Amino acid sequence: xxxxxxxxxxxxxxxxxxxxxxxxxxxxxxxxxxxxxxxxxxxxxxxxxxxxxxxxxxxxxxxxxxxxxxxxxxxxxxxxxxxxxxxxxxxxxxxxxxxxxxxxxxxxxxxxxxxxxxxxxxxxxxxxxxxxxxxxxxxxxxxxxxxxxxxxxxxxxxxxxxxxxxxxxxxxxxxxxxxxxxxxxxxxxxxxxxxxxxxxxxxxxxxxxxxxxxxxxxxxxxxxxxxxxxxx
Numbered sequence: 001x002x003x004x005x006x007x008x009x010x011x012x013x014x015x016x017x018x019x020x021x022x023x024x025x026x027x028x029x030x031x032x033x034x035x036x037x038x039x040x041x042x043x044x045x046x047x048x049x050x051x052x053x054x055x056x057x058x059x060x061x062x063x064x065x066x067x068x069x070x071x072x073x074x075x076x077x078x079x080x081x082x083x084x085x086x087x088x089x090x091x092x093x094x095x096x097x098x099x100x101x102x103x104x105x106x107x108x109x110x111x112x113x114x115x116x117x118x119x120x121x122x123x124x125x126x127x128x129x130x131x132x133x134x135x136x137x138x139x140x141x142x143x144x145x146x147x148x149x150x151x152x153x154x155x156x157x158x159x160x161x162x163x164x165x166x167x168x169x170x171x172x173x174x175x176x177x178x179x180x181x182x183x184x185x186x187x188x189x190x191x192x193x194x195x196x197x198x199x200x201x202x203x204x205x206x207x208x209x210x211x212x213x214x215x216x217x218x219x220x221x222x223x224x225x226x227x228x229x230x231x232x
Contacts, residue, residue: 003027003077004213005070007060007117008087010037013135013183016202017084017209018045022052024210029073031058031066031087060087060113061105066120080124082131082213085114088153092146103149110153111160118164122173129172131213134161135205136179138225158223165222174220176212180205181227198232 004021008014009030018028022045030045030053032038038055045053054076058065074080089109091102114134125132139147140154158177165175183200208224215221 001025001027001077002081002213003029003073003079004082004084005029005031005073005080005117005121006084006086007031007058007066007113009055009084010034010041013180013202013205014084014086015041015044016206017086018053019048020203020206020210021213022048025049026052027077028053029069029077030055031060031069033057033059060085060117061108063116063120066116070120070124074124079128080121080130081128082133083117083121083125084133084135084209085117086135087113087117088135088137090150092150093148094146095148098149106149106153107156110150111156114157114160125168125173126171130174132161132164132168132173132175133209133212134175134177136161136177138179138181138227140177140179141225162222165220172217174212174217176221177223178205178208179223179225182231198228198230200226200228 004026006014006018006028009018010032018030021028030041035057038057042053042055056069058069060066087109089106091106118132134157136157137154139151140158143151161175161177168175180200183202
């Protein structure tokens with residue numbers, strides 16, 4: 001049985017990915033910064049299939065926490081087959097109004113945090129000839145006013161992911177980045193509601209992840225842009 005390590009896995013896109021993988025006989029390890037959210041997510045995931053999910057309070061901005069969580073995952077499940085580097089934040093505003101701390105939180109989470117996650121998982125993924133999937137954004141190719149920190153992090157993430165894709169092929173590790181547009185999640189303090197029906201739903205991204213993980217190894221969709229079919 002294969003195992004996935006999912007950062008930011010307690011809600012939104014990360015939880016939807018964990019949910020569909022558990023339903024397709026994967027083991028999952030999820031991480032997040034909020035203990036209660038992790039506990040609630042694990043309760044739901046293990047209700048689907050007992051013993052299928054474990055979780056850890058770990059901040060992607062802390063390499064040691066990521067490495068410890070990965071080591072515990074391999075110890076518990078025996079192997080690691082996929083990293084879903086999903087954790088991310090968004091703070092918006094002009095350079096004039098952007099708080100320096102929020103700039104660093106954005107870059108440290110969305111870019112450096114992915115590097116830490118990949119670094120922590122790399123040796124285990126070399127052994128399994130596994131898969132790295134990063135959660136980018138259409139903001140990684142389309143800049144907008146007020147998006148200086150977010151655009152910078154996602155442009156950087158796209159470059160990082162495509163570069164490691166070329167490196168990792170030597171170890172038969174596949175690497176893809178998914179770049180969604182508007183998704184109905186709690187991102188940026190939004191509360192999902194009926195008005196979000198036009199948006200991409202988290203389970204749609206989960207299905208894309210499952211499709212990537214089950215695709216014939218000879219084929220690698222390295223960059224996937226995803227948009228709402230009928231934007232509001």
